Amino acid sequence: MLLSGLSxxxxxxxxxxxxxxxxxxxxxxxxxxxxxxxxxxxxxGLKVLLxxxxxxSPDQLRREALVDRADAEIRLADRQRWPxxxxxxxxxxxxxxxSGNADSSSDNSGLFYNIGLDQAVxxxxxxxxxxxxARIRAAVAAKEYADAYRELAVAIRQxxxxxxxxxxxxxEIRYTLTLRxxxxxxxxxxxxxxxxxxxxxxxxxxxxxxxxxxxxxxxxNFTTDCRRLARLAGVSDLSPESIPxxxxxxxxxxxxxxxxxxxxxxxxxxxxxxAQVLEMRIREADLNYRTARMRLLPKFNFGISHSVETxxxxxxxxxxxxxxxxxxxxxxxxxxxxxxxxxxxxxxxxKADRRYAEAELRRVTxxxxxxxxxxxxxxxxxARAVELTEQRRHAAELGMRREQELLRTQAGExxxxxxExxxxxxxxAEAVATAARAAFLASWSAFVSxxxxxxxxxxxxxxxxx
Numbered sequence: 001m002l003l004s005g006l007s008x009x010x011x012x013x014x015x016x017x018x019x020x021x022x023x024x025x026x027x028x029x030x031x032x033x034x035x036x037x038x039x040x041x042x043x044x045g046l047k048v049l050l051x052x053x054x055x056x057s058p059d060q061l062r063r064e065a066l067v068d069r070a071d072a073e074i075r076l077a078d079r080q081r082w083p084x085x086x087x088x089x090x091x092x093x094x095x096x097x098x099s100g101n102a103d104s105s106s107d108n109s110g111l112f113y114n115i116g117l118d119q120a121v122x123x124x125x126x127x128x129x130x131x132x133x134a135r136i137r138a139a140v141a142a143k144e145y146a147d148a149y150r151e152l153a154v155a156i157r158q159x160x161x162x163x164x165x166x167x168x169x170x171x172e173i174r175y176t177l178t179l180r181x182x183x184x185x186x187x188x189x190x191x192x193x194x195x196x197x198x199x200x201x202x203x204x205x206x207x208x209x210x211x212x213x214x215x216x217x218x219x220x221n222f223t224t225d226c227r228r229l230a231r232l233a234g235v236s237d238l239s240p241e242s243i244p245x246x247x248x249x250x251x252x253x254x255x256x257x258x259x260x261x262x263x264x265x266x267x268x269x270x271x272x273x274x275a276q277v278l279e280m281r282i283r284e285a286d287l288n289y290r291t292a293r294m295r296l297l298p299k300f301n302f303g304i305s306h307s308v309e310t311x312x313x314x315x316x317x318x319x320x321x322x323x324x325x326x327x328x329x330x331x332x333x334x335x336x337x338x339x340x341x342x343x344x345x346x347x348x349x350x351k352a353d354r355r356y357a358e359a360e361l362r363r364v365t366x367x368x369x370x371x372x373x374x375x376x377x378x379x380x381x382x383a384r385a386v387e388l389t390e391q392r393r394h395a396a397e398l399g400m401r402r403e404q405e406l407l408r409t410q411a412g413e414x415x416x417x418x419x420e421x422x423x424x425x426x427x428x429a430e431a432v433a434t435a436a437r438a439a440f441l442a443s444w445s446a447f448v449s450x451x452x453x454x455x456x457x458x459x460x461x462x463x464x465x466x
Contacts, residue, residue, distance in 0.1 A: 038441075038444070038445050038448060039157050039442075040157070042248055043160065046156070049156055049229070049233045049235065050156060050233075051459050052233055053149070053152055053232075053234055054149065055234075056235060057234035058231075060145070060148065061234075063144065064145065067138070067141045067142055067145050069141075070134075070137050070142075071138055073137060074131070076134070077131045081127055081131070082119075083117050084119075085115075085116075088113065089111070089113035089114070090111075090112050090113075091109070091110070091111050092110055108312070109311070110310045110312060114306070115305065115306050115307070116303060116304065116305035117303060119301060119302045119303070121301055121302045121331070123294070124294035124297050124299070125290070126299075129290060133287050133288065136280050140281070142463060143273045143277050144273070144277060145460075145464055146273055146464040147273035147277075149459075149460060150449055150454045150457060154454075156233055158442045158445075158446070159225070159229045161247075161438035161441055162225065162438065162442075163225055163243045164244055164245065164434065165431075165435040165438040166221070166225065166243075167222070167243045167244065168245045168434035169435070170215070170219060170245070171430075172431040173211065176424060176427075179420060180211045184205060187201055187204045188201060223240055226240050245434070246430075246434055249390065249437065250386065250441055250444070252379070254383075257376050257379055258376070261373060264368065264369060264372040268365050269364070269365035269367070269369040269372075271368075271452075272450075274364045275368065278364060279361065281353070281357040282357045284353075285354035288346075288350040288353070289347060292343055293343075295342075295346070296336055296338075296339065298333045298334065299335070300333050302330070302332075303332060304327075304328065304329045305326075306325075306326070306327050307325070308323065308324070308325050310324075371450050375443065375446055375447035379440070379444055379447050382444075385439065386436045386437055389429070389435075389436040389437075392429045392433070393430055395429075396422070396426040396430075397429075399422045399425065400422040400423055400425070400426045402422075403418050404419060406418070407419050453465070
């Protein structure tokens with residue numbers, strides 16, 4: 001089989017995708033085989049929702065704004081690498097005079113302007129570290145965006161599968177309602193012949209009303225769940241008629257699930273987006289600490305400037321004009337010798353940030369490893385449930401066929417009633433089997449999303465998952 005080499009599986013993107021797409025599987029030794037993928041490969045409508053959620057889900061739109069803001073902060077941090085060019089200008093007009101001496105008054109006016117360029121020369125690596133910190137924060141925003149979409153994809157899958165199970169349930173109870181209507185009509189015919197009493201009719205009508213109530217309640221809940229899923233995915237509408245009422249029989253290979261779980265345990269749970277984010281936070285805290293250590297060291301800038309002052313002075317006896325031009329070049333040092341222990345406080349804060357991130361990383365990695373094992377157990381249990389419900393469905397199908405054969409040879413009212421009962425049992429078994437298949441696919445997709453790269457991440461640009 002294609003799975004013979006999966007015992008040494010590692011959680012690398014290429015190997016994970018290859019394993020996911022070429023697995024040949026069987027459910028607890030069943031002879032049939034098929035390729036295990038994810039629910040969206042069975043359900044085209046689900047695939048459309050997952051693709052739409054990238055750009056339309058309210059949560060993803062908020063996350064995208066945070067990513068754009070982090071990208072802008074990179075440009076803001078990099079501005080320190082470039083020189084600052086600026087200037088100022090002013091026009092001044094004044095009059096002076098001496099009290100009691102009219103001849104001493106004069107008018108003075110002039111234009112003054114200055115253009116200067118300033119460049120950071122040596123800041124003990126602060127400028128470089130500011131750019132590195134901004135890039136780390138942008139990478140964190142991208143990872144958090146991807147992780148939010150991964151969790152959203154899991155939630156959309158589970159909600160959609162729940163709708164499929166509800167649709168199967170609706171099919172069953174609508175069939176039961178139809179039978180109740182037929183039974184009531186038949187009972188009224190018998191009442192007209194004097195075979196049944198009014199009490200019998202009242203009982204049949206009560207059963208019909210109860211069946212109608214159940215259909216109405218499940219339909220209302222189903223419609224509400226459709227609207228809720230539409231809001232979650234960010235689409236304008238999700239038609240209840242677009243939801244299928246059946247699922248194919250899923251199969252999987254327990255060896256693949258075991259190999260993926262073992263890979264997560266070997267990796268220490270560090271493959272998750274959340275763990276990667278915390279590792280970045282630790283690097284950010286280290287860079288902030290290095291910057292804090294340099295706060296009380298002198299910083300050096302280089303600057304050049306050009307200024308012009310023009311002045312016109314007019315008095316009773318003369319008019320004079322002057323122009324002064326200044327060109328300067330300087331290497332300027334700025335040294336904060338004492339800052340009220342602010343540097344000591346900032347260093348303590350960055351150390352605390354690192355300790356917090358390290359503790360959170362340990363918690364997250366342990367949680368990821370626990371979840372991987374728990375999700376694998378859920379997959380195994382749900383696979384057993386699928387097998388048992390399939391046996392029930394198969395037995396109900398055989399029972400219905402047997403009643404059909406008996407009806408051909410022993411036609412009668414009792415045989416017809418048994419056939420209708422067997423048909424109702426088959427519809428119920430099919431609904432239960434569909435619910436079990438939906439539960440398995442929900443568990444399987446949550447497990448795959450936890451232990452390896454979720455295939456839904458292919459909907460994102462590569463910058464978010466690399």
